[in-house]
Amino acid sequence: MRIAVLSRNKNLHSVRRLLKECRARRVECDVINPLECQLVVDGKQSRIVVAGRILPHYDAILPRIGASITEYGLAVVQQFETMGVFTVNSCEAIAQSRDKMSCLQILAGAGLRVPKTVLTRSRRSLENAVNAVNGLPTILKVLQGTQGVGVMLIHTPISLGSVFDTLQGLGQDVMIQQFIAEAAGRDYRAFVVGDRVVAAMMRTAPEGEFRSNIHRGGQGQLVRLKPEIERAAVRAAKKLGLLVAGVDLMESDTGPLVIEVNSSPGFEGIERATGLNIAGMIIQFIKKEANRRKRSRRRI
Numbered sequence: 001m002r003i004a005v006l007s008r009n010k011n012l013h014s015v016r017r018l019l020k021e022c023r024a025r026r027v028e029c030d031v032i033n034p035l036e037c038q039l040v041v042d043g044k045q046s047r048i049v050v051a052g053r054i055l056p057h058y059d060a061i062l063p064r065i066g067a068s069i070t071e072y073g074l075a076v077v078q079q080f081e082t083m084g085v086f087t088v089n090s091c092e093a094i095a096q097s098r099d100k101m102s103c104l105q106i107l108a109g110a111g112l113r114v115p116k117t118v119l120t121r122s123r124r125s126l127e128n129a130v131n132a133v134n135g136l137p138t139i140l141k142v143l144q145g146t147q148g149v150g151v152m153l154i155h156t157p158i159s160l161g162s163v164f165d166t167l168q169g170l171g172q173d174v175m176i177q178q179f180i181a182e183a184a185g186r187d188y189r190a191f192v193v194g195d196r197v198v199a200a201m202m203r204t205a206p207e208g209e210f211r212s213n214i215h216r217g218g219q220g221q222l223v224r225l226k227p228e229i230e231r232a233a234v235r236a237a238k239k240l241g242l243l244v245a246g247v248d249l250m251e252s253d254t255g256p257l258v259i260e261v262n263s264s265p266g267f268e269g270i271e272r273a274t275g276l277n278i279a280g281m282i283i284q285f286i287k288k289e290a291n292r293r294k295r296s297r298r299r300i
């Protein structure tokens, strides 16, 4: 079995963990930097060239595309797909989950419960937008933030107007979202592999902070999710077409809400909080799934 991880940096914690677990399972694993990939479209000879060398055939590709190279990274994932290679998270799944508004639209369209959210470019109807999400204080988010950067808590109309104008001025579309104050800085990160939650942690924001991201100083602890939250996490990943996903959920007065879904979730924090070998579970799943697909291709 030969697989590849698409990542710019083989020294990243998550990539080193994946490489270690591949070695432990005798899976050959290359780390390919998407930015070094030359994509050649040439009918049946379509190929990917890195440093003048045509890449070999892989049984599976695990995309770990960083937020800053989404567009080029997705072109590389799509090239592998059009060459018939199994991509664990598909180009479409990554694209529709990475844009927070498209993610919420798809989840809400599938009947999953998400926070009230408004996407608007109209300065004049800003007040209506805020009223539609339970008023102030409210949350503003850019569409492609990560690690809590791009998530803002707004208390006053004056702050709202100035922050909105600034983000629009920077060419950033802005989501206005109900502030789930009752969660008191706690949320859940459910780690989905295939069709099940393999690990979950509750994250608690540090003093003076509302965002519970580990990168913002949040504390993670192992939790057993309530069945309805676990079901929502699995359904959210499935609806978006992700086979490996980090689903963020929050408890609200009206029940659990899916906040967002990450297609390249880190696992340093959740492996530390849970003591579980998540990298190992991912490689085990890829082995099984790639073999299953190989067998079904042979049957055709």
Ligand SMILES: Nc1ncnc2c1ncn2[C@@H]1O[C@H](COP(=O)(O)OP(=O)(O)OP(=O)(O)O)[C@@H](O)[C@H]1O
Residues within 6 Å of the ligand: 115, 139, 141, 145, 146, 147, 148, 149, 150, 151, 177, 178, 179, 180, 181, 183, 185, 186, 187, 205, 210, 211, 212, 213, 248, 259, 260, 262
């Ligand atoms: N509507 C909300 N109400 C209250 N708190 C929220 C809300 N949305 C997000 N948060 C808090 O802010 C954190 C970051 O928000 P979100 O997950 O949307 O952004 P992110 O930067 O993409 O995170 P990630 O690193 O998981 O990709 C959440 O983990 C949660 O603690």
Ligand SMILES: [Mg+2]
Residues within 6 Å of the ligand: 147, 248, 260
């Ligand atoms: Mg998040």
